Amino acid sequence: MAKKSNISISVIRRLPRYLRYLNDLDKQGVTRISSGELSSLMGLTASQIRQDLNCFGEFGQQGYGYNVELLKNAILSILGADRAEKLIIIGYGNLGKAIARNMDFENKGFELIAVFDSDPSKIGTNAKNCKVLNISELENFCHANKPVAAALCIPMEAALPIAKQLIDCGVRCFWNFSHCDIAMDMKDVLVENVHLGDSLMTLAYKLKNL
Amino acid sequence: MAKKSNISISVIRRLPRYLRYLNDLDKQGVTRISSGELSSLMGLTASQIRQDLNCFGEFGQQGYGYNVELLKNAILSILGADRAEKLIIIGYGNLGKAIARNMDFENKGFELIAVFDSDPSKIGTNAKNCKVLNISELENFCHANKPVAAALCIPMEAALPIAKQLIDCGVRCFWNFSHCDIAMDMKDVLVENVHLGDSLMTLAYKLKNL
Numbered sequence: 001m002a003k004k005s006n007i008s009i010s011v012i013r014r015l016p017r018y019l020r021y022l023n024d025l026d027k028q029g030v031t032r033i034s035s036g037e038l039s040s041l042m043g044l045t046a047s048q049i050r051q052d053l054n055c056f057g058e059f060g061q062q063g064y065g066y067n068v069e070l071l072k073n074a075i076l077s078i079l080g081a082d083r084a085e086k087l088i089i090i091g092y093g094n095l096g097k098a099i100a101r102n103m104d105f106e107n108k109g110f111e112l113i114a115v116f117d118s119d120p121s122k123i124g125t126n127a128k129n130c131k132v133l134n135i136s137e138l139e140n141f142c143h144a145n146k147p148v149a150a151a152l153c154i155p156m157e158a159a160l161p162i163a164k165q166l167i168d169c170g171v172r173c174f175w176n177f178s179h180c181d182i183a184m185d186m187k188d189v190l191v192e193n194v195h196l197g198d199s200l201m202t203l204a205y206k207l208k209n210l
Numbered sequence: 211m212a213k214k215s216n217i218s219i220s221v222i223r224r225l226p227r228y229l230r231y232l233n234d235l236d237k238q239g240v241t242r243i244s245s246g247e248l249s250s251l252m253g254l255t256a257s258q259i260r261q262d263l264n265c266f267g268e269f270g271q272q273g274y275g276y277n278v279e280l281l282k283n284a285i286l287s288i289l290g291a292d293r294a295e296k297l298i299i300i301g302y303g304n305l306g307k308a309i310a311r312n313m314d315f316e317n318k319g320f321e322l323i324a325v326f327d328s329d330p331s332k333i334g335t336n337a338k339n340c341k342v343l344n345i346s347e348l349e350n351f352c353h354a355n356k357p358v359a360a361a362l363c364i365p366m367e368a369a370l371p372i373a374k375q376l377i378d379c380g381v382r383c384f385w386n387f388s389h390c391d392i393a394m395d396m397k398d399v400l401v402e403n404v405h406l407g408d409s410l411m412t413l414a415y416k417l418k419n420l
Contacts, residue, residue, distance in 0.1 A: 012415050016408035020389070043394040079411045080418030094311065098304035099406070108407055109414025149417065173417045175410060179230070184253040190420060192413040196309070196404065197318055198226035200385060201289045203402035204319025205222050207359065207383045208290030210400060 007055050014052055015075050017042070022072040034065035081109040085173075086146065090162055091153035092117040092132050095177060099151060100127040113147060138162075142169035149173040156180045217265050224262055225285050227252070232282040244275035291319040295383075296356065300372055301363035302327040302335075302342050305387060309361060310337040323357060348372075352379035359383040366390045 021042055025033060035053075039046040053071070076082045087110040089096050096115060105112045115127040118135045125132050133141060141147075150171050152159050159178035166174075167183065173190045176182055179197060183189040231252055235243060245263075249256040263281070286292045297320040299306050306325060315322045325337040328345045335342050343351060351357075360381050362369050369388035376384075377393065383400045386392055389407060393399040 009412075013408070013412055015415075016405070016411040017391075019411070020407075043391070078415070080414040081411050083414065083418065085414070085417060094304045094308035098308060101304065103406065103410065105410070108410045109417070110410065149413065172420065173413060175413055181227075181253070188420070190413065190416045192409055192416065194404070194406065194409055195226070196313065198223070198230075199402055199404055200313065200315070200318045200320065201226040201229070201291050202219075202223055203359065203383060203385050203400065204290040204293065204295070205225075205288070206400045206402065207295060207319070208293065210382065210398070 011052055011055050012079070015079055016081075018052070019072065019075050019079075019081070022068055022075070025068050026072060030068055032065050032067050038066065079109065081107065083109050084111040085109060085148050086111055086113050087149040087151065087175075088113060088141075088147045088171075089115040089127070089151045089153060090117075090135070090138075090166075091158075092119070092122045092127060093153060096151075096153035097127070099153060110149060113145060114141060116141075138165065139169055142166070142171065147171060149175065151175040152178050152182070154178055221262050221265050222289070225289055226291075228262070229282060229285050229289075229291070232278055232285070235278050236282060240278055242275050242277050248276070289319065291317065293319050294321040295319060295358050296321055296323050297359040297361065297385075298323060298351075298357045298381075299325040299337070299361045299363060300345070300348075300376075301368075302329070302332045302337060303363065306361075306363035307337070309363060320359060323355060324351060326351075348375065349379055352376070352381065357381060359385065361385040362388050362392070364388055 021038065035046040035049045039049050042049070053066070073082075084106065087105065089100055089112065092100065092115050096117070100112065100115055112128065112130055114130050115132045116135045116138055117123060117132055122132050123134045148171060150166050150173070152163065152174060154162060156179045159176070159180055159182055163174060163182040167186070167189060172188060174182060174192070176191050176193045177196070179195065181193070183191055231248065245256040245259045249259050252259070263276070283292075294316065297315065299310055299322065302310070302325050306327070310322065310325055313322075322338065322340055324340050325342045326345045326348055327333060327342055332342050333344045358381060360376050360383070362372065362384060364372060366389045369386070369390055369392055373384060373392040377396070377399060382398060384392060384402070386401050386403045387406070389405065391403070393401055
């Protein structure tokens, strides 16, 4: 499969959505689909779909459409979602719990190996397939287990010092739910922000301009 | 203030981030800031900042910079974040709790007026400033209280029928955390999706291509 370099992040951000639809089709036993059918399902134009998927080489065949399983696996591989990078969650409040318990990490490129909190009533409890550990053990744990990614489910005030500590321990990749920007000036640190307040204000704007 | 029509959604999506920085500056007692200072704070170029803010008319003054409070209030007003549109939350699991308890709705354009769940152990409890109500009361509640927006913090299987029921009750605006797309073919229904799994896969991609 030929891979174009410099694929825009907006194309990348659309791929997980393709994957959701392809997973559903796969579960329903659908083995192939035309760009036209996929477009009406997803509310995109067929040409948008062809353009997005052509970025990664030629998946579709004229008159045949897309092979659902092949396309699904190709997108998984492009996204790196077929890997199992070690991830920890910092903060086992309601948000941390929601993510630890409900997120399907293994199909999204990650393996959840531990959760950290400072609340004695939470430490030692089970979070899905791993334990909630004391935040004071963070450094030792990182040196022994080498997680590459951390989900920050902690308040803004705690996020900056914890991110710094994690970077010092070799963590290079952050899923940041805290209400601030982290590690902006560090070129080898990756951050994916989920700023829920920003998203809610975007909704406020859409509503105001309805 | 002159307002350009057709402001792109990507500019809109950047405005809440400006607002976060302006709020911080305001709290620190900073009353004015140049685009150069703001740019180094936010990790954007000064020309990007001028371009974004010029979309909405002339905020800055040559040699003076931006008045922090004026700019903050102008962005709040542009986003509609100075309003108080009635919002309900559907689902009081961990995610619903995280949002009900921690989201600062009143500074983001909304007023949380009720939370709904079907779990008898949750019904009747307090969720911040409102009650958790039985989902069976949803229709009556909507007719009496006319919420315009709903945050869907429920599993995918429940999201489509609940969204349909809410639309029938006059709700026109969804903050959708469920792992599926809703109301795609309805032009007068607004949806802001927070697909956490999609965000995590974007992080997987960034990590793979580090």
